[in-house]
Each structure stands twice: as C-alpha cells, then as structure tokens.
Amino acid sequence: xxxxVESGGGLVKPGGSLRLSCAASGFTFSSYSMNWVRQAxxxxxxxxxxxxxxxxxIYYADSVKGRFTISRDNAKNSxxxxxxxxxxxxxAVYYCARDEIRCTGGxxxxxxxxxxxxxxxxxx
Amino acid sequence: DIQMxxxxxxxxxxxxxxxxxxxxxxxxxxxxxxxxxQKPGKAPKLLIYAASSLQSGVPSRFSGSGSGTxxxxxxxxxxxxxxxxxxxxxxxxxxxxxxxxxxxxx
Numbered sequence: 512x513x514x515x516v517e518s519g520g521g522l523v524k525p526g527g528s529l530r531l532s533c534a535a536s537g538f539t540f541s542s543y544s545m546n547w548v549r550q551a552x553x554x555x556x557x558x559x560x561x562x563x564x565x566x567x568x569i570y571y572a573d574s575v576k577g578r579f580t581i582s583r584d585n586a587k588n589s590x591x592x593x594x595x596x597x598x599x600x601x602x603a604v605y606y607c608a609r610d611e612i613r614c615t616g617g618x619x620x621x622x623x624x625x626x627x628x629x630x631x632x633x634x635x
Numbered sequence: 636d637i638q639m640x641x642x643x644x645x646x647x648x649x650x651x652x653x654x655x656x657x658x659x660x661x662x663x664x665x666x667x668x669x670x671x672x673q674k675p676g677k678a679p680k681l682l683i684y685a686a687s688s689l690q691s692g693v694p695s696r697f698s699g700s701g702s703g704t705x706x707x708x709x710x711x712x713x714x715x716x717x718x719x720x721x722x723x724x725x726x727x728x729x730x731x732x733x734x735x736x737x738x739x740x741x
Contacts, residue, residue: 546730548679556671556679556722558730570729573636606678614685620726621669621684628678 513537513624515607520629527597527633533590533607533626541585544568544610546622547592549603549631557603560592561610575601597633604628637661637725641733647741654710656736658723663703667727670699670708673735674719682721683708713738 519531533545547559560581561570569581580593590607608622638661648654658668666686671679681690683699686706696711710717718740723733 548732555735556673556724556732558724558732561730572729608679611684614688619667619685619688620730621681621690622671622679622724623681623684623690625678625680 513609515609515624515626517605517607517626517629520605520631522632522634523597524635525598525633528593528595529597529631531592531594531605531607531629531631533592535588535590535609538609538624540583540588541565544612544620545583545590546608546610547581547590548606548608548622548625549601550606550628551600551603554603559605562590594631597631599633602631602633604630637664637728637731639723639725639731639733641721641723641736643736644734645737645739647739648713649741650713650715652713652741654713654717654738656708656721656723656738658701658706658708658733660704660706660725660727664725664727666702667725668699668701668706669724669726670697671722671724672717672719673722679722710738 516534544563546561562581578596582591606628607626609624611623612620640659668686670683673679687699720737
C-alpha cells in the first residue's frame with residue numbers, strides 16, 4: 512500500500528524550532544519529488560515547499576523562505592522539514608504529499624498521495 | 636507569483652444537483668491545474684489533474700475543463716458524500732492553491 516506518515520508535530524514557543532518527518536512506503540520514494548503543504552485552523556491549503564527526487568531542486572513559499580528547510584534521505588525513504596524561528600502564524604496541520612508528474616502527453620505535476628498530517632502549534 | 640481565485644467561496648446544493656465551481660489564475664497556466672476534495676479532519680484527495688484528467692478511482696460525475704486562466708470543476712449529480720470543500724491548485728510555477736469552495740447541504 513502506498514503510504515505517507517508524518518510525525519514530529521507538537522507545541523513549540525514562538526522563536527523555537529521543530530523538525531517534521533514523513534515516512535514513505537509502498538512506492539519507489541527516490542523517483543518522486545515531494546511536497547509539504549499546510550493548513551491553518553479553519554483556513555485553506557497553503558503550499559510550503561517542494562524538493563525534487565535527487566534534492567537538486569528545492570522551492571519554498573515566500574512565507575517560510577529563510578526559516579524552513581526541506582530535505583530528504585532516499586536511503587531511509589524519508590522527507591523532512593526543519594522549521595526555525597517559528598511564529599504563531601505557522602500553527603497548522605502539515606501534510607506531506609507525493610508529486611506525480613507523468614500524464615498523457617507530457618509533464619503535469621499533481622499531488623496524488625497525501626499523508627494524514629501532523630499538527631504544529633506555536634504558542635507561548 | 637500566480638494567484639488562484641475560486642468562486643463561489645461557498646454554495647448550498649441538494650442531492651442530484653449539478654454543481655459548478657470556477658477557478659481563475661492571475662496569468663496563463665496552460666493546463667497545469669488540479670482539483671482536490673477535502674472533508675473535515677481529513678487530508679485532501681486528488682480529483683482532477685491537468686485540468687481535465689480524472690484521477691483513478693474518482694467517480695465519473697466529476698469533470699474538469701478549461702485552459703489558460705479559466706477553469707471549471709463540475710459535479711454532474713451531487714451525491715451525499717460530495718459535501719466537502721474543493722480546492723484548485725496550479726503547478727505551472729511552483730504551486731498555489733485557490734481559497735476553496737465549501738459545498739454544503741441545502
């Protein structure tokens with residue numbers, strides 16, 4: 512079964528740090544780009560960061576640039592998000608999601624597998 | 636940055652109704668547009684990718700259309716399990732989600 516399982520969420524004070532993990536199983540992790548997407552309480556979805564299969568290409572939303580770092584370990588089938596200088600507005604459920612790019616006729620990135628999410632709360 | 640605007644932000648409909656949700660991009664994104672469904676407390680689920688391709692396992696009452704800047708998600712006959720929030724998302728340049736459309740029971 513194709514599966515993504517996030518962990519590492521919790522309560523942290525403003526200015527603090529947290530490292531999220533996402534364990535992948537049931538597919539060849541090293542062949543896929545991966546993403547982090549978050550959802551603040553009662554709000555919509557917000558893309559946070561993406562990393563290519565070999566870590567050659569990394570992208571961040573402006574809201575987290577310079578504070579968050581995405582990484583992966585293909586040998587461990589794992590994706591990570593290091594979050595530093597956390598703010599109250601970073602409070603959210605964080606999802607990892609697989610990027611499938613193949614479609615008829617070419618390349619069309621879409622997030623086809625999602626984890627259940629891990630909750631991050633930033634509060635004093 | 637590409638902005639995605641969905642309308643309406645919410646709608647009320649009855650079982651069996653035809654429902655249409657629109658999504659507009661701030662610049663042309665070709666067909667790099669995906670649609671997701673999310674139910675409360677659950678992860679998003681991919682419905683449509685590349686504007687009009689139905690994801691495996693998704694019922695055929697869901698369809699997508701459009702290209703360039705204007706896109707549409709249509710549910711041909713709303714079912715009880717379709718009451719949820721729907722999001723569009725562009726993948727032309729990085730990724731951006733629309734604000735969501737909550738489909739509620741009338």
